[in-house]
Amino acid sequence: MIHTYDPGPRIAHAGGINIGTPNLERSLWFFRDLFGMEVTAEGDGVAYLRGYQEFDHHSLVLTQQDEAVINTYSFRVARPQDVELFHEQFTAEGVEVKVIPAGTETGRGEAIRFLLPGGGHPIELYYDIDKPKAADGLRSHLLGNSARRRGFGVRRLDHLNIMTGAATIVQAEGWLRERLGFKRREFLTLPQDPNFIVASWMSVNSKLHDIAIGASPNGQDAQFHHVAFSIENFHDILTAADQLRDLDIQIDAGPGKHGIGQAMYLYVRDPGSNHRIELYSGGREFxxxxxxxxEWKINSPYGMTWYGDLPNVDPQTSPYVTTTPSAGLVLPSRRAAAA
Known part of the structure; x- marks a missing residue:
């Protein structure tokens, strides 16, 4: 007799982020012209972008609105039926779930949205997404690239980094592992309390993290720290830092190399929304x-930075530890771009 094993609904990878920006044109300049991301669709105050090695319709949505909040954090599931299966699972557990009709995000199929228990972050899960070809003038001769490499050479979205209050982080981190199947790769604790999670890096594949979660310095839930985009090599990080400095783009930390995960980093601000963006290269695979x-201790001299200047982490003076807010279950009204 042949027995068929069904692992249940699963997450495949971090899929995207919807950034609310008061200045869409400035954000577009940043991601399209500097980062070199391809715009796959645009209109009515919304732009959709992807990296040069992404075949899905988009990994970044820029929405023009008055509130500079993160509208959604998105993950693609492993199978078409997993969207419905997660919906049934969450509803049975008392989690409020909203069904997001196909086409609400251009090029994407039906999704579900809910707030992360313990965190309050708006998360969307989807499977169906279009895979459009780049315009003729952008196509690459390399079949593994969706478009030609341009600008800083953003390849793809790498991970999302969120924060929540110290009172809720253990619940939120546990829920991500137990209900969504994320595997803890590395984590940070207090020397005096190993049961308290200061931060945790989790993935469902060979990366260090599809999502990381940390304790917010302001004690608030539903906070956003950064979204990271992968670029090819360390030299690209240094080139980006040199050019961003000359353009007066705010650099929060780096360039340097993380001890946790061992990737090179550069944290900067999107000048249209003021949300933090990381350029990320390399890293250990799992x-x-x-x-x-x-398990790392928070007082380790090697965790945050293996080499490079240690970021300022004083909550009173540091631009690196500040966070920005996320939307709720109902998203803010968007504002159409001026004609």
């Missing part, structure tokens, strides 16, 4: 099925 998460 293939072991029996991987035991690495």
């Amino acid at each position: 293939f072991e099925p029996d991987w035991q998460a690495l």
Whole structure:
């Protein structure tokens, strides 16, 4: 007799982020012209972008609105039926879920939206998404690239980094692992309290993280720290830092190399929305099925920065530790771009 094993609904990877920006044109300049991302659709105050090695319709949505909040954090599920299966699971557990009709985001199929228990962040899960070809003038001869490499050379969205209050972080981090199946790769604790999670890096694939969650310095839930975009190599990070400095773009931290995950980083601000964006290169990969998460202590001199200047982490003076807000279950009204 053949037995068929069904692992249940699963997450495949971090899929996207919808950034609310009061200045859409400035944000577009930043991501399209500097980062080199391809605009796949645009209109009515919304722009959709992707990296040069992304075939899905988009990983970044820029929405023009008065509130500079993160509207949604999105993950693609592993199978078409997983959207409905997660919906049933969450509803049975008492989590309020909204069905997002196909086409609400251009090029994307039906999705569900809910607030992360313990965090309050608006999360969307989807499977169906278009895979349009780039315009003739942008196509690459390399079949593994959706478009030619331009600007800083953003390849793809790498991960999302969120924060919530110290009173809720253990619940939120546990829910991401237990209900969405994220695997803890490395984590940060207090020397005096190893049960308190200061931060946790989690993935469903070989990366260090599809999502990371930390304790917010302001004690508030539903906070956003950064979204990271992958670029090819360390040299690209240094080139970007040189050019961004000359353009007076705010640099919050870096360039440097993380001890946790071992990737090179550069944290900057989108000048249209003031949300933090990370350029991210390299990093250790995780293939072991029996991987035991690495525990770092918050006072380690090697965790945040292996080399490079240590970021200022004083909550009173540091631009690096500040967070920006997320929307609720109902998203803010968007404002159409001026003609």
